[in-house]
Amino acid sequence: MKTARESKLISCHLCHTLSRLPQDTGYTVTKGDKKIKCSCCQSILHSRYPDSISRTWALLIAAFILYIPANTLPIMSVNYWGEIQSDTILSGVMHLLHEGMWPLALLIFIASIFIPIFKLATLFLLLISIQLKLVYRPKDRTTLYRITEFIGRWSMVDVFVIALLVALVQFGSTASIRPELGALSFASVVILTMFAAHTFDPRLIWDVINTNEK
Amino acid sequence: MNRNRLHHNQKNKSSNVRACPDCDLLQSIPLLLPNEFAYCLRCNATLLKNQKNSLNRSLSFAVTGLILFFIANLFPLITLKALSLTQNGTVLSTAWVLFEMDRPLLSLVMLFTTFIFPALTLLGTVYVLLQIKTNRINDYTAPLFRFLHHTHIWGMLEILMLAILVTVVKLGDLAEVIFGVSLYAFCLLILAMTLLDYYLNPHDIWNSIRQYNRESK
Ligand SMILES: [Zn+2]
Ligand SMILES: [Zn+2]
Numbered sequence: 001m002k003t004a005r006e007s008k009l010i011s012c013h014l015c016h017t018l019s020r021l022p023q024d025t026g027y028t029v030t031k032g033d034k035k036i037k038c039s040c041c042q043s044i045l046h047s048r049y050p051d052s053i054s055r056t057w058a059l060l061i062a063a064f065i066l067y068i069p070a071n072t073l074p075i076m077s078v079n080y081w082g083e084i085q086s087d088t089i090l091s092g093v094m095h096l097l098h099e100g101m102w103p104l105a106l107l108i109f110i111a112s113i114f115i116p117i118f119k120l121a122t123l124f125l126l127l128i129s130i131q132l133k134l135v136y137r138p139k140d141r142t143t144l145y146r147i148t149e150f151i152g153r154w155s156m157v158d159v160f161v162i163a164l165l166v167a168l169v170q171f172g173s174t175a176s177i178r179p180e181l182g183a184l185s186f187a188s189v190v191i192l193t194m195f196a197a198h199t200f201d202p203r204l205i206w207d208v209i210n211t212n213e214k
Numbered sequence: 215m216n217r218n219r220l221h222h223n224q225k226n227k228s229s230n231v232r233a234c235p236d237c238d239l240l241q242s243i244p245l246l247l248p249n250e251f252a253y254c255l256r257c258n259a260t261l262l263k264n265q266k267n268s269l270n271r272s273l274s275f276a277v278t279g280l281i282l283f284f285i286a287n288l289f290p291l292i293t294l295k296a297l298s299l300t301q302n303g304t305v306l307s308t309a310w311v312l313f314e315m316d317r318p319l320l321s322l323v324m325l326f327t328t329f330i331f332p333a334l335t336l337l338g339t340v341y342v343l344l345q346i347k348t349n350r351i352n353d354y355t356a357p358l359f360r361f362l363h364h365t366h367i368w369g370m371l372e373i374l375m376l377a378i379l380v381t382v383v384k385l386g387d388l389a390e391v392i393f394g395v396s397l398y399a400f401c402l403l404i405l406a407m408t409l410l411d412y413y414l415n416p417h418d419i420w421n422s423i424r425q426y427n428r429e430s431k
Contacts, residue, residue, distance in 0.1 A: 003238040142236055
């Protein structure tokens with residue numbers, strides 16, 4: 001069995017129509033100077049996503065950097081009878097734990113702390129494994145990628161909770177909640193890692209693997 | 215479900231040749247029976263699915279979703295009652311309050327992920343499916359469906375659902391939380407959108423568009 005690229009074919013990433021590959025520059029396929037479009041859906045055809053590795057690195061590094069303010073800055077501040085209390089992601093989880101709401105604490109811990117770290121680490125390792133041209137367990141690495149792609153957006157749950165709390169708890173000077181900069185940083189981390197997972201091309205994992213082995 | 219048949223029908227000319235989107239392996243997929251899925255031999259990605267009556271089912275869930283989306287945004291989702299004061303919360307009011315509090319970016323994130331993208335997904339899907347059903351595909355169907363595909367992951371209503379649940383539990387001790395009519399509509403909307411995702415078969419839609427392209431040439 002062969003891959004589409006070995007057979008001089010190119011598969012549209014959207015509608016999966018197969019087209020001939022006239023001249024493979026590795027990224028975008030060109031005919032003369034013009035980019036080739038899919039005959040069915042008009043998407044620009046790529047044998048692999050263009051600059052997948054460097055784009056994913058750029059987004060990942062940006063996410064890493066924003067991850068610091070996301071965790072150190074407060075995500076919201078609660079004003080209760082004039083007493084103002086700010087919470088970071090971690091202290092928010094701790095509060096829930098002290099109040100005995102451990103299922104909630106666990107949920108927020110998974111969504112806001114575990115998933116982002118898992119996602120950053122997985123993409124980091126996948127990129128390294130591709131750059132080192134590793135042939136180690138490609139199927140598992142692809143599965144890992146799919147998990148990352150699937151769970152990433154669920155981290156937004158904490159941002160939405162803050163937004164809802166802010167919208168609901170507006171009782172003038174007695175009780176009010178304000179969103180703080182940490183919430184925006186955290187939302188940016190989630191969005192950047194979603195883009196990073198999107199620009200990552202899992203086919204690169206398989207490019208170093210000989211198709212005849214299977 | 216039926217991995218072995220992939221091998222059997224490898225030489226069948228009527229079968230559908232596909233490259234795996236995740237590993238690029240070319241493989242021919244036999245004609246699938248209803249409710250059969252074809253998986254990649256090498257990396258286990260789903261290559262193709264065949265669902266009975268996919269067009270009608272997805273259209274009905276999309277229309278239901280659209281109606282529920284309308285109801286869910288018309289009335290408050292939850293109302294908070296404390297100290298004889300009440301505060302209503304809708305999807306749009308949440309985005310608006312953030313904007314008023316000088317958090318325009320956060321407000322935009324809310325507005326797009328919980329209102330604009332889900333609304334476009336529902337409206338666009340109904341429109342595309344109706345075009346296919348009534349044989350009125352035009353030159354804009356393909357770009358529209360492409361747009362819907364790209365914006366799909368940015369609609370996050372099911373995550374908002376979870377966030378509402380968390381908020382209700384968090385506020386339960388401090389104030390009285392009243393569930394609005396819209397909350398029930400919202401729960402059903404999540405169900406309708408999940409079923410829509412399950413039944414919608416992009417392959418069938420692209421096939422119809424392919425046929426239109428062939429005829430219009
Ligand atoms: Zn295409
Ligand atoms: Zn595959």
